[in-house]
Amino acid sequence: MVEGKVVMISGGSRGLGAALARRLAGEGASVSLCSRGSESLDDLAGELISSGHDVLATSADVASESDVANWVTATLDRFxxxxxxxxxxxxxxxxCPIETYPPDAWRSVLSVNLTGAFLCARAVIPSLRESRGGMVHVSSGVGDHGRPFWGAYSASKNGLEALSEMLAGELADDGIRSNAVDPxxxxxxxxxxxYPDEDPMTLPMPRDVTDVFAYLVSDAGRAVTGQRFRAQEFVLPG
Ligand SMILES: NC(=O)c1ccc[n+]([C@@H]2O[C@H](COP(=O)([O-])OP(=O)(O)OC[C@H]3O[C@@H](n4cnc5c(N)ncnc54)[C@H](OP(=O)(O)O)[C@@H]3O)[C@@H](O)[C@H]2O)c1
Incomplete structure (x- = not known):
């Protein structure tokens, strides 16, 4: 049951984030979305609001500490x-090979995928302590090992999974959960x-991988922490 829950989703304007917004709002959650660009974010928020759902859309770059603070404040003000x-x-x-990986690109990827996740996690801990809530960190198939040629992306997702485990350990006594999901x-x-040469029609849609996320934010997932899930292999317990 996610009805009545308040769920913040970073990168909520398209792809998996948008699918999660539609799924969770459709099941009665209030959703607070952010992304850098506002056009598709506002379009999605408009779509959900016109269907009667409770949605807040905030333009925010997760790599910016002040943007993250504003997003959390706006969420608390609203919900x-x-x-x-x-x-x-x-x-x-x-x-590309590490030998030729551009340092600026390395810094950018880490600042969004890892530091951004850290900033968001850090900023919501006081609220999650009150709600005894949880965090879900979206990793990748390259997040549990160093994948050759995937550079900062693979490094950032490995770091994200480590961050998830740290948060699970540090916050267990507060009743706050932290889990990672490879979608x-x-x-x-x-x-x-x-994968520009791949036929996209052969791939699952983002909405097809949302079950594990709905489980983790629901009361059914209340005792689950410190774990790593593969969304496409997830079977609802019980
Ligand atoms: N697609 C896959 O096959 C796949 C596989 C494994 C893991 N994943 C993971 O699944 C998650 C979703 O991926 P996706 O495929 O849905 O990606 P996507 O289609 O590229 O969407 C990414 C979302 O993140 C937002 N975003 C990017 N940088 C941001 C920033 N600095 N601050 C705030 N929002 C930002 C984007 O909006 P703006 O550009 O407007 O900011 C967009 O809403 C990611 O964590 C990805 O690593 C994806």
Whole structure:
């Protein structure tokens, strides 16, 4: 049951973030979305609001500490609480040998995928302590090992999974959960950029991988922490 929960989703304007917004809002959650660009974010928020759902859209770059603070403040002003954070915003960056990996691109990818997730997690801990809520960190198939030629993206997702484990350990006594999910390949802009020769019609849609996220933000997932899930292999317990 996610009805009545307040869920923050970073990178909520398209792809998996948008699918999660539609799924969770459709099941009665209030959703607070952010992304850097506002056009598709506002379009999605308009679509959900016109269907009667409770949605807040905030333009924010997760790599910016002040943007993250503004997003959290706007969420609390609007909904009064936070039950879950889904750290989903991410960028791919170049895929090339480390020897030729551009340092500026390395810094950019880490600042969004890892530092951005850290900033969002850090900013919501006080609210999650009150709600005894949780965080879900969106990792990748390259997040549990160093994938050759995937550079900062693979490093950032490995760091994200370590961050998730740290948060689970540090916050267990507060009743705050932290888990990582590898969504697997999905038909999104990021996947098309990574595999331009692939036929997107062969890929699952982002909405097809949302079950594990709905479980983790629901009361059914209340005892689950410190774990790593593969979304496309997830079977609802019980
Ligand atoms: N697609 C796959 O096959 C696949 C596989 C494994 C893991 N993943 C992971 O799944 C998650 C979703 O991926 P996706 O394929 O849906 O990606 P996507 O289609 O590229 O969407 C990424 C989202 O993140 C936002 N974003 C990017 N940088 C941001 C920033 N600095 N601050 C705030 N928002 C930002 C984007 O909006 P703006 O550009 O407007 O900011 C967009 O809403 C990511 O964590 C990705 O690493 C994807």
């Amino acid at each position: 009064g609480r936070v039950d879950s954070l889904i750290n989903n915003a991410s960028m791919l960056g170049p895929r 697997g390949k999905m038909r999104t802009e990021m996947r098309a950029a990574a």
